Amino acid sequence: MTIKFVLKSIGILWMLGSPLVFAQNVDAVLNHYKNNLTQNEQLDPNATQEGKTLYLRDVINKKGEKISCHTCHGLDPKTQGKSKAGKIIEPLAPSANAQRFTDIKKVEKWFRRNCRDVFDRECTAKEKVNFISYITSVK
Amino acid sequence: MIRLKQTHVPLILLLSILTFGAANLLYGDDDDDDNDGKSGEHHSSQSSSPSTSKKVASKSQSATDLGAPGYTTLYKEECTSCHMAYHPALLPTASWTKMMASLKDHFGVDATLEAKTQSELLKFLVSGSAEKNRSRRAQKLLKSLKGNTVPPVSYSTTSYFKQKHHEISTGVFKRKGINSAANCLACHPRAEEGGYNEHEVKIPKG
Numbered sequence: 383m384t385i386k387f388v389l390k391s392i393g394i395l396w397m398l399g400s401p402l403v404f405a406q407n408v409d410a411v412l413n414h415y416k417n418n419l420t421q422n423e424q425l426d427p428n429a430t431q432e433g434k435t436l437y438l439r440d441v442i443n444k445k446g447e448k449i450s451c452h453t454c455h456g457l458d459p460k461t462q463g464k465s466k467a468g469k470i471i472e473p474l475a476p477s478a479n480a481q482r483f484t485d486i487k488k489v490e491k492w493f494r495r496n497c498r499d500v501f502d503r504e505c506t507a508k509e510k511v512n513f514i515s516y517i518t519s520v521k
Numbered sequence: 522m523i524r525l526k527q528t529h530v531p532l533i534l535l536l537s538i539l540t541f542g543a544a545n546l547l548y549g550d551d552d553d554d555d556n557d558g559k560s561g562e563h564h565s566s567q568s569s570s571p572s573t574s575k576k577v578a579s580k581s582q583s584a585t586d587l588g589a590p591g592y593t594t595l596y597k598e599e600c601t602s603c604h605m606a607y608h609p610a611l612l613p614t615a616s617w618t619k620m621m622a623s624l625k626d627h628f629g630v631d632a633t634l635e636a637k638t639q640s641e642l643l644k645f646l647v648s649g650s651a652e653k654n655r656s657r658r659a660q661k662l663l664k665s666l667k668g669n670t671v672p673p674v675s676y677s678t679t680s681y682f683k684q685k686h687h688e689i690s691t692g693v694f695k696r697k698g699i700n701s702a703a704n705c706l707a708c709h710p711r712a713e714e715g716g717y718n719e720h721e722v723k724i725p726k727g
Binding site for chain 2 (some may be wrong): 445465466467469495496498
C-alpha cells in the first residue's frame with residue numbers, strides 16, 4: 383500500500399511538474415527574443431497569426447525553387463517532416479516534441495540556417511517571437 | 522588417345538594458367554573488394570605497412586569494409602540531423618577540409634556551425650579520412666583521384682563511385698525509396714558502419 387501510494391504520488395507530481403518545467407524552458411527562449419527586439423521593432427499584437435503566416439509563406443529562392451518552412455517541416459508542425467537529403471525531421475511543435483524550443487543555442491542555430499535558406503536573410507527577433515508563438519500554439 | 526610426353530605436362534599447365542589469368546584480367550569484373558572472408562583479410566594484412574596492420578586487426582576489418590567509423594557524439598548530433606552518417610573514409614582529407622570550409626552552401630543548404638564545433642568535426646573527419654584507412658576500397662578511391670587538382674566534395678561524383686555503379690541508371694537513384702545517389706543507406710544497409718559489400722545490396726523497387 384505505502385509503495386503504491388509513493389509511486390502514485392511521484393506520478394502525480396511528475397505530471398504536474400513536467401508541463402511547468404517545459405513551459406519555463408520555452409518561455410525562456412521566447413523571452414530571450416522578446417528582450418532582444420531592435421529599437422525599430424515592436425511586439426506584434428497578433429504574434430500567433432503572424433507566425434502562422436510566416437510558417438506558410440512560399441518563397442522563390444535564388445535557385446528558382448519554391449521553398450518555405452513547411453517544405454521540410456510539413457504543413458502541420460505536429461507531424462514529422464523530411465530534410466532535403468530525405469531524413470526524417472521530428473515534429474517542430476512542442477506539443478508533439480517536448481524538446482523543441484528549450485535550448486536557445488540550438489534554436490538560434492536553426493533559425494540562422496533555415497531563415498537564410500528560405501528567406502535568403504536572417505530572421506528578425508520579432509519574426510522569431512511570432513514563429514515561436516505560432517508553433518507553441520499548435521496543440 | 523593422345524599420349525603426352527611427361528616433359529610437356531608442366532608446359533601445358535603453365536600455358537593454361539597464363540591463358541586463364543589473361544582472360545580473367547580482360548573480362549573479370551573489378552569487384553575484388555567485394556570478396557568476403559580470408560582472401561580479403563589476407564590481402565589487407567599483406568598490403569598494410571607494419572605500423573597500420575595492428576589498427577586493421579583491431580578493427581577486424583574485412584576487405585569490403587571501411588571499418589568502424591567511431592562517430593563522435595558531436596558528429597552524430599551535428600551531421601546526422603539532416604542526412605545519414607557518412608563514413609570519414611569515403612573522402613580524402615582535402616575534400617573534408619574543403620567541405621567544412623564551405624558550410625554556408627552545403628549542397629544547397631546552409632549548414633553553418635560555430636567555429637569551435639566546425640574545427641572539432643573537421644578534426645574527426647580528417648582523423649579517419651581515406652588516407653588513414655587501409656581498406657582496399659579507400660585505397661582504390663585514392664588511386665582514382667590521383668591527378669585530380671580539385672578535391673571532390675561528394676563521394677557520388679567520384680569516378681570510383683561511378684565505376685562501381687556503372688550498371689545503375691540515373692532513374693534508379695531518383696526512386697522515391699532512394700531519393701538520390703547521396704543516400705547510400707537506401708541500398709547499402711550497413712553503409713553507416715562502413716559496410717558497402719556488393720552482396721548485401723538491396724535496391725528499393727519504388
